[in-house]
Amino acid sequence: MIQANDRLTIALTGSTGYVGGRLSPLLLEESCSVLNGIERIGESNRGNRSDAVLPADTLRPGYGRARLWLGISAVGTIVTASALALALGIPRRAAELVEPSLADQILLLVAFLAIYAAMHIPFDVLGGYLLPKRFGRPYRSPASFAATLLRGAAVHSLMLALIGLCLLLAARGYGVPGAIIAGILASVALLAVRDPLSRCMAPLRKAVAECEPLDLRGRSLRVECIASQDQGFTGGINGVFRPRSVILPELWTTVLGAAAFEVVRRRRRLAVLTGSWFRGRVLALGFTWTGIAGAALLVGREDIGSARGVIEMSLVYTLWSFLGLLVLPTLSRAGVAEVDGGVRQSGIHGPLVDETIRKLDSLQDAEPERPTVVELVFHPIPSVRTRVEGPRSRHVRGFLDAARSAVFLSAGGLGLLGRAVHCNCGRPALWVYLPSE
Numbered sequence: 337m338i339q340a341n342d343r344l345t346i347a348l349t350g351s352t353g354y355v356g357g358r359l360s361p362l363l364l365e366e367s368c369s370v371l372n373g374i375e376r377i378g379e380s381n382r383g384n385r386s387d388a389v390l391p392a393d394t395l396r397p398g399y400g401r402a403r404l405w406l407g408i409s410a411v412g413t414i415v416t417a418s419a420l421a422l423a424l425g426i427p428r429r430a431a432e433l434v435e436p437s438l439a440d441q442i443l444l445l446v447a448f449l450a451i452y453a454a455m456h457i458p459f460d461v462l463g464g465y466l467l468p469k470r471f472g473r474p475y476r477s478p479a480s481f482a483a484t485l486l487r488g489a490a491v492h493s494l495m496l497a498l499i500g501l502c503l504l505l506a507a508r509g510y511g512v513p514g515a516i517i518a519g520i521l522a523s524v525a526l527l528a529v530r531d532p533l534s535r536c537m538a539p540l541r542k543a544v545a546e547c548e549p550l551d552l553r554g555r556s557l558r559v560e561c562i563a564s565q566d567q568g569f570t571g572g573i574n575g576v577f578r579p580r581s582v583i584l585p586e587l588w589t590t591v592l593g594a595a596a597f598e599v600v601r602r603r604r605r606l607a608v609l610t611g612s613w614f615r616g617r618v619l620a621l622g623f624t625w626t627g628i629a630g631a632a633l634l635v636g637r638e639d640i641g642s643a644r645g646v647i648e649m650s651l652v653y654t655l656w657s658f659l660g661l662l663v664l665p666t667l668s669r670a671g672v673a674e675v676d677g678g679v680r681q682s683g684i685h686g687p688l689v690d691e692t693i694r695k696l697d698s699l700q701d702a703e704p705e706r707p708t709v710v711e712l713v714f715h716p717i718p719s720v721r722t723r724v725e726g727p728r729s730r731h732v733r734g735f736l737d738a739a740r741s742a743v744f745l746s747a748g749g750l751g752l753l754g755r756a757v758h759c760n761c762g763r764p765a766l767w768v769y770l771p772s773e
Contacts, residue, residue, distance in 0.1 A: 399471035400701030404714060406467065407758025410459040414752050415658045417455070418651040427651070431644035438508075444643040445500050448650075452752055453493050460485055460755075464762025474567055484539065484565070488764025491537045492755060500646055500750055508641040512632045515640050515649065519628035523621060523748030527576045530744075531583070534768035540564050543586040550582060550605045557608070559601070561586045566765035567699045570773045572737070577617060579608050583769065591699070596692040599684055600773070606678040612671040612736035619667065620741035627656035628749040646750065653749035660742050661714075661757065668716035670734025676723055677730060690724045696773045700759070714758070716740055717773070740770035 421427065430448075434440040464485060468475040476484065499522045506518035526533070534540055543561035550557040557579055562571060563586040571583030582604045588597055607613040631652040632640060639645035679689055697704060697720045704720035711719055716739035744767075746754050760766035 395472045395702060396470070397702075399467065399473060400703030400706075402467050402471065403463065403701060403758045403761070404710070405758075406459065406463050406761055407714070407756065410456070410463075410756040410761050411658065411661065411753055413455065413459075414452075414654065414756055418654040418752065422648065422651050427644045427647040430647075431642060434643075436642070441504060441643040442501065445504060445646060446497060448643075448647050449493055449496050449500065452496075453489055456489070456755065460489070460762040462762060463758075463760075464764075467762075476565070484764060485762070487539075488537050488767060491533075492764075492767060495533070496747060496750060499747060500650070503649065503750065504641075504643060504646050507632075507645060511637045512635075512640050515632040515635075515646075516629050519632070519748050519750075520625050523624050523628070523745045524576055526745060526748060527574075530572075530768055531574055531581070534765075537768050538564065538566070538765035540569075540765065543589075545589075547584065550601065550608075552579075552605065552608055557582060557605075559584060559604075561589060563587070564765045566763050568759070568763065568771055569765050570696075570769065570771045572769045572772050573604065573607065573613055575617075576621075577614065579613065587699070592692065592695055595688055596695060599679065599689055599692040600696075602679050602682060602684060603675055603773070606682065607671075607675050607736050610674055610678050612674045612734050615733070616668065616671050616735040616738035616741060619664070619735045619738040620745055623660055623664065623738075623742050624745040624748055627653050627660075627746075627751075631656060631749055650750035650752065653746065654752045656749070657743070657746045657751040657753045660739065660746075661753070664735075664739035664742055665714065665716040666712065667735040668737060668739040669711075669718050670732055671736030671738065672717055672723070672734065673728065674732050674734045675736060677728060677732065693720055693723050700771055700773075717771070737772045740772060743770055744768060 427448075430444060434444050465475060465478070465481045467473075475481070499519075502518045502522060503515050506514035508514075510517075541563050543563055545561065547559040547561045549559050558581040560581060561584050562569070567587060569585050569587070571585055573579050574581045574583065584600065584604070588600060592600065631649045634652050635645045635648045639648065676689070676693075680686055694704065706715065706719045706721075711722070716737075740757075740759070743754055743757055746752075755761065755764075755767045757770070759771050
């Protein structure tokens with residue numbers, strides 16, 4: 337367990353526990369109970385070691401840039417491998433080695449996903465253990481990290497396998513239209529079960545203290561505070577097109593203070609009231625559905641009903657998802673600016689807003705300034721300097737969280753970049769709720 341030497345560490349150790357969620361579907365709850373056994377094995381094997389969290393003023397610089405290079409390497413490797421596999425006809429050659437029976441097609445699909453999971457292990461170890469340890473961030477013992485990663489990777493692989501199976505069966509029965517509809521329904525289902533899925537993917541638990549709901553001008557929006565072992569966990573807003581609940585990290589109630597925590601609550605409220613969250617959700621789903629349809633059409637009706645076709649669809653969608661990583665961040669940054677402006681105009685003292693932004697950044701990459709080109713291409717959340725010093729526009733309209741929602745939703749098209757981006761590589765707690773603050 338991460339040992340405590342300051343308030344941040346105490347909050348982190350308090351988040352070690354079980355998977356909860358009274359609203360979770362029964363199947364997911366039962367799966368989570370099994371996965372918690374894996375976690376407890378890791379806990380029992382930790383032994384005594386000094387996993388101390390360094391105070392904020394002694395954290396080593398360069399963590400954000402190191403994570404960026406890790407993300408570039410992981411994404412670049414997967415995108416390059418996908419392009420080469422398509423160019424060399426590897427799915428076709430692999431399909432020639434198996435029988436056309438459904439059982440053999442499923443085995444080929446499982447083998448494809450197993451290769452993908454194996455490719456990811458070095459990047460996961462770097463992002464989840466070695467880099468945090470190197471730069472003085474909170475980290476866990478090797479045994480505990482391995483148990484957490486095994487849990488997350490198992491659930492993530494199972495999720496992709498189920499989606500791949502649905503795509504295969506739908507395509508075998510109804511061709512290209514069936515594959516497109518199955519992918520669209522899968523993306524909607526991902527949003528519908530996002531909360532229980534996150535608790536299966538990582539050791540998250542509901543905080544004991546109740547959180548006051550948000551007032552959306554006459555309508556109440558439920559708020560849950562969730563404890564996570566990863567200080568980068570930001571939660572998010574649940575719902576497909578209409579917000580159902582807001583997830584906030586329990587850690588923020590400890591390290592931000594009451595005034596700054598109220599700023600965060602105000603941000604989530606205004607994300608909905610300004611329409612920025614809705615626009616971001618529509619854009620993310622529209623981008624996902626366009627990619628699913630395009631990938632299925634490119635594969636064609638002759639091959640789509642086989643494992644080869646589903647694998648090719650996955651590889652094509654991965655290339656489409658990479659395009660989203662380059663295009664969508666700009667629109668997402670505009671959404672952040674829109675909500676920031678709404679918070680400042682709502683009557684909250686400006687210096688308090690600035691201090692909250694700085695504190696939240698310290699829990700992420702602690703990178704208050706970035707080169708313009710780096711931010712333009714890679715970051716859907718503006719740097720502290722950009723958000724605090726401006727320039728600001730009073731009439732900006734954006735698409736909040738569109739880029740990172742699209743990363744999560746990419747699983748609907750069997751995309752392979754969902755856990756490879758710099759903010760969540762090697763961090764299962766952030767594979768469902770990517771950082772949004």
